[in-house]
Structures are given as C-alpha cells and as structure tokens.
Amino acid sequence: MADGPTTDVIRRAAAGMRLDIVEMIAEAGSGHPGGSLSAADIVATLYFGVMRHDADSPDMPERDRFVLSKGHAAPVLYAALAEAGYFDREHLSTLRKLGSMLQGHPDSRKMPGVEVSTGSLGQGLSISNGIALGLRMDGGSQRVFCLMGDGELQEGQVWEAAMFAAHQNLSSVTAIVDSNGLQIDGSCHEVMCLGGIGQKFAAFGWQVIEVDGHDVDALVDAFEAARVASETSGAPSVLVAGTVKGKGVSFMEDNAGWHGKAPSADETEQATSELRAVIAKEAANG
Numbered sequence: 001m002a003d004g005p006t007t008d009v010i011r012r013a014a015a016g017m018r019l020d021i022v023e024m025i026a027e028a029g030s031g032h033p034g035g036s037l038s039a040a041d042i043v044a045t046l047y048f049g050v051m052r053h054d055a056d057s058p059d060m061p062e063r064d065r066f067v068l069s070k071g072h073a074a075p076v077l078y079a080a081l082a083e084a085g086y087f088d089r090e091h092l093s094t095l096r097k098l099g100s101m102l103q104g105h106p107d108s109r110k111m112p113g114v115e116v117s118t119g120s121l122g123q124g125l126s127i128s129n130g131i132a133l134g135l136r137m138d139g140g141s142q143r144v145f146c147l148m149g150d151g152e153l154q155e156g157q158v159w160e161a162a163m164f165a166a167h168q169n170l171s172s173v174t175a176i177v178d179s180n181g182l183q184i185d186g187s188c189h190e191v192m193c194l195g196g197i198g199q200k201f202a203a204f205g206w207q208v209i210e211v212d213g214h215d216v217d218a219l220v221d222a223f224e225a226a227r228v229a230s231e232t233s234g235a236p237s238v239l240v241a242g243t244v245k246g247k248g249v250s251f252m253e254d255n256a257g258w259h260g261k262a263p264s265a266d267e268t269e270q271a272t273s274e275l276r277a278v279i280a281k282e283a284a285n286g
Contacts, residue, residue, distance in 0.1 A: 008285065011282050013047070015278045016083060018079075020078075020082065020083075021036045021076060024093065030104075031104070031260070033246065033263070034258040035245060041213060042219060043076050043080045044083075045220060046066060046145055047084050049220050050223045051063075051066060051143070062140070065115050065145065068106055069118055069121070069148045069152060070124070071124075078095065086111075087112060126157060128146035128173055128175070129161055129164055132165075143172050145175075150177055150194060151183030154194070159204070166205030171231060174238070177240045178213065179240055180254075183256070207236070208238055209222045211241050212241070213242055213243035219241070248275055249270075
C-alpha cells in the first residue's frame with residue numbers, strides 16, 4: 001500500500017476492479033457478479049486505503065489480514081490483488097479454469113495474498129477470531145478484517161463467533177457486512193428476516209458502525225472510527241455497509257438473479273461499456 005492514498009485513488013481502483021470482475025466472469029462463463037460488484041468499494045478501501053500489506057512481500061509478519069468469508073465473491077478479491085500487484089493481470093482471464101490459481105473460491109495454497117481458503121459460508125468470522133487470537137498471543141498489533149454477506153448471517157456459527165470475539169476482547173477484529181439485501185433465493189427479508197443487524201451485533205458486545213458501502217470517503221472514516229472505538233473499548237467492531245447488489249451495472253443492480261450467473265456476450269458489452277464510462281469519469285476527476 002502506498003503512503004497516504006487518497007480517496008480518488010480508491011475510487012479509481014474500485015472502478016477498475018468492477019470492470020475486471022465482469023470481464024473475468026464473462027470469460028469464465030460462470031461466477032458471482034452481484035455480490036462481487038456490491039463489495040468492490042469496500043474491498044478497494046481496505047486494500048488501497050486501510051490495510052498494511054505489501055504485494056512484494058505477501059507473507060510479511062506485520063501485515064494486516066483479510067478474510068473473505070463470502071468466498072463465492074472471489075472475483076472482487078482477485079481484482080483487488082491484481083490491482084495491487086500480487087500477480088500478473090493476464091491471470092484474470094483464467095478464472096475458474098482447470099489448474100488456474102484463480103479458483104471459484106479463494107485458495108490460499110495457489111494465490112499469493114489469500115490468507116484463508118473460504119467458501120463454506122458462516123466460517124470466516126470464526127477463522128478471523130482464531131487469527132486475531134494467535135496474533136495477540138505473539139504480541140502483534142495487526143488488524144484482522146472479515147467480509148461477510150448479509151445472507152450469510154443466517155448461519156448460526158456467525159453468532160457463536162460474534163459471542164467469542166466479544167468475550168475474548170478481540171479488538172483487532174473488524175467485521176464488515178456487505179448488506180445488499182439479497183441472497184441466492186431472493187430477498188433476505190423474505191428468505192429469513194435478519195432484523196436489525198447492527199442491533200444484533202451490539203447485543204453481543206460489538207462496536208457497531210453503519211455506513212454507505214459505496215461512499216469511499218465515508219468508508220475510510222468508518223474504518224478509522226472502528227479502529228478507535230475498538231482500541232478504546234477493547235471490543236471488536238463491525239461495519240454494517242449498506243450496498244446494492246450488482247452495483248455499477250444497470251441491469252444487474254438490486255437483482256437477485258445476478259447472484260451467480262455470467263453475462264451473455266451482449267450483456268457483457270453493455271456492462272463493460274457502462275463501467276468504462278465510470279473509469280473515464282474517475283480518470284478525468286483525478
């Protein structure tokens with residue numbers, strides 16, 4: 001991560017990541033565009049504005065850790081890692097192909113910069129807790145960030161992990177909920193109503209921050225507020241980030257049907273045209 005990145009840098013990275021997401025899923029003929037696109041601003045903010053990490057030294061001990069609990073959204077992580085220089089961008093076109101390091105879900109054995117192999121929903125926060133507890137036992141100050149989907153919160157293990165993190169005072173843990181309101185079967189409210197996500201985490205003893213998951217300036221401030229709140233209270237923090245599934249592509253936005261399918265050739269052309277217009281606008285603003 002460069003010193004003192006600006007929010008303009010983060011926005012440009014997020015715009016480029018969205019284009020990469022659509023192009024790699026279209027090339028693969030399968031994948032999960034909706035939840036990858038909704039999380040692009042969050043992940044870009046982490047990798048280009050918040051986390052300590054180094055593409056030239058992926059295993060440096062002092063790095064912060066990122067766990068993509070919603071592992072089906074692997075394209076957003078791959079796009080960020082490529083943008084940050086962890087691997088050659090030519091590999092993006094190999095998503096989901098046999099032998100590729102870009103598996104359908106993140107594989108820490110194949111991909112530099114991937115901390116944990118994920119994909120079975122509900123497990124990422126438990127893994128993050130274990131990482132944070134181990135780092136604390138070693139005397140480290142590294143932060144651990146865990147990105148979850150809102151539909152994923154229907155998994156009971158999430159709440160066991162939430163209870164554990166608060167009980168252990170894991171102040172280095174920051175969870176982020178990509179709250180786009182949709183899951184594979186439709187509306188989260190209709191499939192299994194989540195109620196007040198922030199209120200639930202608060203009841204478990206977490207510091208809760210509600211934020212617009214597409215407002216980069218607000219995200220940067222929210223991550224800093226989470227750090228301060230956790231250091232002050234000794235409790236873990238969670239950002240409940242309101243997002244739009246399929247953000248950035250008009251016909252995918254707020255459409256559960258785009259949870260897990262690839263666009264056709266015509267749809268890809270429309271999507272990439274829209275995204276390139278955003279990239280051009282961000283470049284002009286920069």
